[in-house]
Amino acid sequence: MRTTGSWYRVLPEGGTTDESVDCRLRGNYRLRGNKQTNPVAVGDWVEYAMQDDGTGVIADVCDRRNYIVRRATKLSKQTHVIAANVDRLCIVASLAFPRTSTGFIDRLLVTAEAYHIPASIIFNKTDLYDQGLAELHNELERIYASAGYKVYGTSALRGDGVEELRELMSGRTTLFSGHSGVGKSALLNALVPGLELKVGEVSDWSLKGKHTTTFAEMIVVDAGGGVYEQASGGKASTLLIDTPGIKEFGMVDFSPAELSHFFPEMRAVLPDCHFANCTHRHEPQCAVKQAVEAGTISMERYNNYLGIYDQIVNGE
Numbered sequence: 107m108r109t110t111g112s113w114y115r116v117l118p119e120g121g122t123t124d125e126s127v128d129c130r131l132r133g134n135y136r137l138r139g140n141k142q143t144n145p146v147a148v149g150d151w152v153e154y155a156m157q158d159d160g161t162g163v164i165a166d167v168c169d170r171r172n173y174i175v176r177r178a179t180k181l182s183k184q185t186h187v188i189a190a191n192v193d194r195l196c197i198v199a200s201l202a203f204p205r206t207s208t209g210f211i212d213r214l215l216v217t218a219e220a221y222h223i224p225a226s227i228i229f230n231k232t233d234l235y236d237q238g239l240a241e242l243h244n245e246l247e248r249i250y251a252s253a254g255y256k257v258y259g260t261s262a263l264r265g266d267g268v269e270e271l272r273e274l275m276s277g278r279t280t281l282f283s284g285h286s287g288v289g290k291s292a293l294l295n296a297l298v299p300g301l302e303l304k305v306g307e308v309s310d311w312s313l314k315g316k317h318t319t320t321f322a323e324m325i326v327v328d329a330g331g332g333v334y335e336q337a338s339g340g341k342a343s344t345l346l347i348d349t350p351g352i353k354e355f356g357m358v359d360f361s362p363a364e365l366s367h368f369f370p371e372m373r374a375v376l377p378d379c380h381f382a383n384c385t386h387r388h389e390p391q392c393a394v395k396q397a398v399e400a401g402t403i404s405m406e407r408y409n410n411y412l413g414i415y416d417q418i419v420n421g422e
Contacts, residue, residue, distance in 0.1 A: 107148065107324040114146050116154055116162060123326050129154050129162035147173065147187035148322040148347055149279065172221045174214075174281060175358050185358050189281045189322060189347045194274070195225040198284035198293060201242055202234050206285055208246070212369075212410040213357055214283065215255065219368035220360070223281075226256045226274065230289040233261040249404040253371045262292035271297060275327070277342035286351025294348055298327055303348065322349045362418050366394065369411055371403050387412065 107126060108115040114129045131146060146152060151168040173190040195218045199206035211227060218225040227250055229243055247257040258274075260267035274280070275297070284290055291303040328344040366372045366386055372394050376384075380391030386408075397403040 107326075108321060109144060109146060109148060110321050114152075114164060116152060116164070117324075117326075122329065127154070127156070127160075127162045129164050131164045142175075143184050143186045147190045148324050149173075149190040149192060149281075151191065172223050174217060174221065174223065174283070176217070176352070177358050188283060188349055191279060192223050192281045192347070193278035194280045195223050196228055196271075196274075196280055196282050197225060198228045198230055198282055198288050198290045200231045200285075200288040201229055201239050201246075202231060204285060204287045206288060208249075208406055209410050209413060210285065212407065213414060216360075216365070216368040216414065217357060219370070226258060228258045228260055228267075228271070228293070230260050230262060230293055232259045232266050233263050249406055252402070252404065253369070253407060260293060262289050262296045265296060268293075268296045275346065276344055277328075279324075279343070279345040279347065281347045281349065283349050283352060288351075290351070291348070294325070294346060298325060298346065301325065322347060324348075357414070357418070360418050362415055365415055365418065366411065369407065371397070371407070372411070375403075385415070387415070 107117050107123075112130055114131065115126050116129045117123065117126045129152075146164060146167055150170065152164045153166040153168070154162040154164045156162050170190045172192060174188040174192065174195060175185050176188060177185060195214065197211055197214050199211060215225050215227075227246075229246070232243070235243065243257075243259060247259075250257050258267050258271060260271065262268075271293075282290055282294065295301050295303055325346040325348060326343065327346060360368075362385065363383065366376060372386070375393040375397050378393035379386070379389070381389050384392050384394070386392050386394035394403065394408070398405055398408045
């Protein structure tokens, strides 16, 4: 449920949050050639044994159904798992104070596609919109809807869109991720009455958010019937995973050749490219470039594809 340094908060199967156990990781587990900075992530299922002092020792981490991973630092070969066993990724963004780039959004979407995690985009702080920002929101909603993604507009302050998000989360494990300052903690407070996460402010001079969430944590909204009961048709739990704000999202283990497969609107036209190994950059008779020219694939998304492609080629 939470990782802080060398301690892991574990929720027993069928237990309540009051019964959670503080665990350490068995010493030799880290020595298995693991390149991840966190061999145990929020959302993992683990096997653990209780100790005499009331703490536990994690002996093994069960196979993950999926996970969201990023490069630990810009030039590092190590990776950091943000969360595991996720039903949906909600990318929380804002169009003002601070502005979230579509490049950042698309890098997260590509990673979600690669690990088979459905994703949605939440533009928070709609209470700050003027006419220009409202028009920008509508344009981005059109772009992402054409790529197959649902876009939500929310205001944690006014409650806009909160009930719709509650319905989206119900019975699922939902990961919330985004830059610092986009109002993620405030939005989660609005979604879960009584949660009372600490809410930060945006720096006046940099227009960037200050970290208020310092570690990933799973929030139990509705305990449901537990995973084993869910498998037999019982009521599913509603779980939220809150994460620290991400400054940059470094992608891991992508090849240039496969990148276009993780843009759904490009994937749909790939069979029509003249060359099987088309990079969609300079080749003639490229179906992707033709779709961009026709307006059925957005120039914004295509430019982000080119930027990500170059970063992969250059090992950035």
